[in-house]
Amino acid sequence: MIFYGERNPAPNPRRVRIFIAEKGIDLPETRVALHKREHKSDEHRARNSLGQVPTLVLDDGTAISESVSICRYLESLHPTPSLFGETALEQATVDMWIRRIEFQLMTPVGMFWRHAHPLTAALLTQFQDFGESNRETYGRVLLWLDRELADGRAFLAGERYSMADIVALTTIDFASFTGLEVPADAPHLRAWLDRVSARPSAAA
Amino acid sequence: MIFYGERNPAPNPRRVRIFIAEKGIDLPETRVALHKREHKSDEHRARNSLGQVPTLVLDDGTAISESVSICRYLESLHPTPSLFGETALEQATVDMWIRRIEFQLMTPVGMFWRHAHPLTAALLTQFQDFGESNRETYGRVLLWLDRELADGRAFLAGERYSMADIVALTTIDFASFTGLEVPADAPHLRAWLDRVSARPSAAA
Numbered sequence: 001m002i003f004y005g006e007r008n009p010a011p012n013p014r015r016v017r018i019f020i021a022e023k024g025i026d027l028p029e030t031r032v033a034l035h036k037r038e039h040k041s042d043e044h045r046a047r048n049s050l051g052q053v054p055t056l057v058l059d060d061g062t063a064i065s066e067s068v069s070i071c072r073y074l075e076s077l078h079p080t081p082s083l084f085g086e087t088a089l090e091q092a093t094v095d096m097w098i099r100r101i102e103f104q105l106m107t108p109v110g111m112f113w114r115h116a117h118p119l120t121a122a123l124l125t126q127f128q129d130f131g132e133s134n135r136e137t138y139g140r141v142l143l144w145l146d147r148e149l150a151d152g153r154a155f156l157a158g159e160r161y162s163m164a165d166i167v168a169l170t171t172i173d174f175a176s177f178t179g180l181e182v183p184a185d186a187p188h189l190r191a192w193l194d195r196v197s198a199r200p201s202a203a204a
Numbered sequence: 205m206i207f208y209g210e211r212n213p214a215p216n217p218r219r220v221r222i223f224i225a226e227k228g229i230d231l232p233e234t235r236v237a238l239h240k241r242e243h244k245s246d247e248h249r250a251r252n253s254l255g256q257v258p259t260l261v262l263d264d265g266t267a268i269s270e271s272v273s274i275c276r277y278l279e280s281l282h283p284t285p286s287l288f289g290e291t292a293l294e295q296a297t298v299d300m301w302i303r304r305i306e307f308q309l310m311t312p313v314g315m316f317w318r319h320a321h322p323l324t325a326a327l328l329t330q331f332q333d334f335g336e337s338n339r340e341t342y343g344r345v346l347l348w349l350d351r352e353l354a355d356g357r358a359f360l361a362g363e364r365y366s367m368a369d370i371v372a373l374t375t376i377d378f379a380s381f382t383g384l385e386v387p388a389d390a391p392h393l394r395a396w397l398d399r400v401s402a403r404p405s406a407a408a
Contacts, residue, residue: 049352050308062293069300076292088280089266096273104254107311115334130319130331148253 003070004047005029005054006039011106011174013054015067016074017204018166023078068098071163083163090157097156097164101171104141108134109175117178138180142172142189149188154195161196169196207274208251209233209258210243215310215378217258219271220278221408222370227282272302275367287367294361301360301368305375308345312338313379321382342384346376346393353392358399365400373400 003020005013006029013029020027032038032053040051048055048065056070057063064070075084085091114120115131145168149156156164172182172193182190196202207224209217210233217233224231236242236257244255252259252269260274261267268274279288289295318324319335349372353360360368376386376397386394400406 049348050304058293064293064296064300066300066303069296069303072299073292073296076295088277089262089268091280092268092273092277095276096268096270099270099273100254103306127331127334127337130334133331144253 001027001059002057003027003029003054004032004044004057006032006034009174009177010034010053011170012052012067014170014173014204015163015166016054016056016070018170018201019071019074019083019163021201021204022081022083022161022166022199023074025074025078027074068163068167071166083161083166085157085160085162090160094157094162094164097162098167101156101164101168104144105138105168105175106171108137108141109171109178109180112138112175112180113178135180138175139183142183142186146183146186146189149192152188155192161199165192165196169193169202205231205263206261207231207233207258208236208248208261210236210238213378213381214238214257215374216256216271218374218377218408219370220258220260220274222374222405223275223278223287223367225405225408226285226287226365226370226403227278229278229282231278272367272371275370287365287370289361289364289366294364298361298366298368301366302371305360305368305372308348309342309372309379310375312341312345313375313382313384316342316379316384317382339384342379343387346387346390350387350390350393353396356392359396365403369396369400373397373406 003016005016008014017029032044034053038044039053045051047057047063050065052065054067054070055063055065056073064073072084075082085094112131112134114124115126116128116134117131120126153159155161156168176182182193207220209220212218221233236248238257242248243257248259249255251261251267254269256269258271258274259267259269260277268277276288279286289298316335316338318328319330320332320338321335324330357363359365360372380386386397
């Protein structure tokens, strides 16, 4: 099994690294150098026709892409500690929170990066007014998250750390790298962020 | 258990309706009238703080939002026929295809609807040049899907109809409603579209 990824700041391979660290799985990362455009090479496109990382290639050559799908597969091989929930309701709740973070939070971060960040401007045509508008969206969504966490629960999907926290942490850390800031008046969100950032896995 | 949704053209409640039809589950839809903005009412926000449909409310009052998460929950109650895959690899593959469709295809459709469609213009500030640019993205992604399906497999995740097909069908039908067209030169995609559209569940 080979895990193709890339070091920071790319948020998606980091999700898999954190997941692996939380599980204690021994699976080294084979680097696909994004700055050399290796992810768009024929060699990598044969693994993932979208030319993205992370991608997991199994011993029989089957390739699984998408950070969360890779982690789901690893969860089935290494069920404990559960990071996708154990009961049907826990699993649905973790899945709901993963999706909420990706659609509500990662989408504006991605659009800001794609359409307003100078590093991307060198590569692609941007719609900068639209891109900049995602700064306000990002702050608004974080304030919604802060209100959600105001009930005092420890983690996004409840009292248990889950894949949803991994997706949110990597998204917010990547957003910070792009220049998007966490609002000052979000105490519950900041407490959650301190909590998940203090876990040893966050160094992955 | 109450399933809050809305009729066409809203694509996300339809995913749940098709899923229910494929499973043969008896779960009527309680309508949340989007054109009356009922999804943004305090009553509905108490079920889903994002003010979205679909939402599933369990008998104990617990609410699950996000179309795919609702279907995952229903799959655990009604495991056959499996629409999320049975083996670990099948499950990861279905999940990967759900995500690819949502991020590659539904995102540009949603951005076109949000930023270029006249029905949305009445409600929200649009970045129309950006919105229009998603027309080209949509066509390009469908041509990628056509190449993916050129290996002759019957469905997106393999030989078996799955949740990924439901997500793709509802996305493409909604895109057609907004005025986005399936390219003429996409024979494999069109054959797949005919195949999934011919299933009785597609009427849901």
